[in-house]
Amino acid sequence: xxxxxxxxxxxxxxxxxxxxxxxxxxxxxxxxxxxxxxxxxxxxxxxxxxxxxxxxxxxxxxxxxxxxxxxxxxxxxxxxxxxxxxxxxxxxxxxxxxxxxxxxxxxxxxxxxx
Amino acid sequence: xxxxxxxxxxxxxxxxxxxxxxxxxxxxxxxxxxxxxxxxxxxxxxxxxxxxxxxxxxxxxxxxxxxxxxxxxxxxxxxxxxxxxxxxxxxxxxxxxxxxxxxxxxxxxxx
Numbered sequence: 001x002x003x004x005x006x007x008x009x010x011x012x013x014x015x016x017x018x019x020x021x022x023x024x025x026x027x028x029x030x031x032x033x034x035x036x037x038x039x040x041x042x043x044x045x046x047x048x049x050x051x052x053x054x055x056x057x058x059x060x061x062x063x064x065x066x067x068x069x070x071x072x073x074x075x076x077x078x079x080x081x082x083x084x085x086x087x088x089x090x091x092x093x094x095x096x097x098x099x100x101x102x103x104x105x106x107x108x109x110x111x112x113x114x
Numbered sequence: 115x116x117x118x119x120x121x122x123x124x125x126x127x128x129x130x131x132x133x134x135x136x137x138x139x140x141x142x143x144x145x146x147x148x149x150x151x152x153x154x155x156x157x158x159x160x161x162x163x164x165x166x167x168x169x170x171x172x173x174x175x176x177x178x179x180x181x182x183x184x185x186x187x188x189x190x191x192x193x194x195x196x197x198x199x200x201x202x203x204x205x206x207x208x209x210x211x212x213x214x215x216x217x218x219x220x221x222x223x224x225x
Contacts, residue, residue: 031211042203042215058212090157096211103213105157
C-alpha cells in the first residue's frame with residue numbers, strides 16, 4: 001500500500017502563476033482533506049471532501065479550488081499564486097465512520113511563491 | 115470556535131528524561147482528541163488518540179488521558195530517546211472529522 005501520495009515534493013512559483021497540487025490515496029477512503037502548515041504553526045484546513053463529487057470549504061479556502069471526480073484523487077488548484085501561499089501543503093484521507101477515525105497524511109508539498 | 119493550545123516550544127531534554135507536553139482545548143460537545151507526530155521531512159502520523167472522557171491513549175511508551183474537567187490532553191513519556199525528536203501536534207476532531215491542530219511543539223532529545 002502506498003497510502004497517500006503527493007506530487008510534486010517541492011515547487012517554486014512566480015506571483016500570478018497557477019499550479020495544481022496532486023493527491024492520491026489507495027486505501028478507498030471516503031474522506032479527503034487539504035491542509036497548509038505555515039512555519040511554527042499548526043495545520044489549517046483548506047478544503048475537504050466527503051466523497052466523489054462533494055467538496056466543502058475549511059478554515060482558509062481563499063485562493064484555492066478543489067475537485068473530487070474519483071474516490072482516489074483530490075487535487076488542489078492555485079489560480080493566481082501569491083507570496084502568502086508560501087507554505088507546506090499536506091493531503092490526508094480517512095475512512096470516516098465517526099470522529100475517532102484516524103487521518104492518514106501524505107509527505108507534503110513545499111511551495112515557495114516569489 | 116473550537117481551539118487547541120499547546121505549550122510553547124522548543125523543548126530540549128536529555129535521553130531518559132521524563133517528558134510532558136501540555137495541551138488544553140476549547141470545544142463544544144465532546145470531541146475526540148489526538149496526538150500526531152511529525153518526524154523531519156515527513157508527514158504527520160497518528161501517535162495516539164482518545165474518544166471520550168477518562169480514556170487513556172497510549173503508543174510507543176507515550177500516554178495521554180482525556181480530562182474533561184480540565185479540558186486537557188497532556189502527552190507524557192517516562193524515558194525519552196533520541197529517536198523521539200520530532201514535532202508533536204495536539205488536535206481535536208470536529209464534525210466531518212475536521213481536525214483542529216495546536217501550533218506544535220518541537221522536541222529535541224540529546225544523547
